[in-house]
Amino acid sequence: MKKSEQGTDNHKETCVAKTKSNGRRCQAKAMDGSSCCFFHDPATQTARKAAQRRGGQANGPVFLPAEAADLPLKSGKDVAALIAETINQVRKGRLSPKIASTVGYLTGLLMKALEASDIEERLTRVEQALKTRKQDEPLFNFDEDEEVAYGNGSKPQAT
Numbered sequence: 001m002k003k004s005e006q007g008t009d010n011h012k013e014t015c016v017a018k019t020k021s022n023g024r025r026c027q028a029k030a031m032d033g034s035s036c037c038f039f040h041d042p043a044t045q046t047a048r049k050a051a052q053r054r055g056g057q058a059n060g061p062v063f064l065p066a067e068a069a070d071l072p073l074k075s076g077k078d079v080a081a082l083i084a085e086t087i088n089q090v091r092k093g094r095l096s097p098k099i100a101s102t103v104g105y106l107t108g109l110l111m112k113a114l115e116a117s118d119i120e121e122r123l124t125r126v127e128q129a130l131k132t133r134k135q136d137e138p139l140f141n142f143d144e145d146e147e148v149a150y151g152n153g154s155k156p157q158a159t
């Protein structure tokens with residue numbers, strides 16, 4: 001897998017950082033292309049600290065792991081499940097409140113989009129029904145519907 005070792009020193013496989021607690025070498029494996037392990041590599045440390053700052057948390061994960069399963073988001077039910085899950089993740093500190101509020105904002109947009117596409121779908125069905133209807137067939141049969149129809153001269157029902 002590795003193309004060429006950078007040849008910085010002879011400790012290719014072990015992290016070169018010293019642990020703060022006892023001043024001895026870190027025993028963790030160095031990452032590919034780095035002389036440090038994940039926790040001591042300056043690049044990942046900067047990224048981790050930036051992510052923590054964005055989340056407004058001093059410790060702990062702010063984002064869900066990248067390998068977390070994607071949720072289906074095709075219906076209002078799916079969205080409700082996402083919101084419920086997000087609430088629990090924030091309560092347990094697995095997700096930063098800032099990301100959760102972004103999820104909330106995007107969820108609002110998603111609900112609007114789902115509603116719009118639902119209306120579009122219904123409209124398409126109505127248009128199809130109108131097209132396939134026989135040309136001289138009335139939309140409503142007023143003779144049959146007389147008892148429930150209003151505004152066509154029939155008397156309101158007296159109960």
Ligand SMILES: [Zn+2]
Pocket residue numbers: 015016017026027028036037038039040
């Ligand atoms: Zn290390």
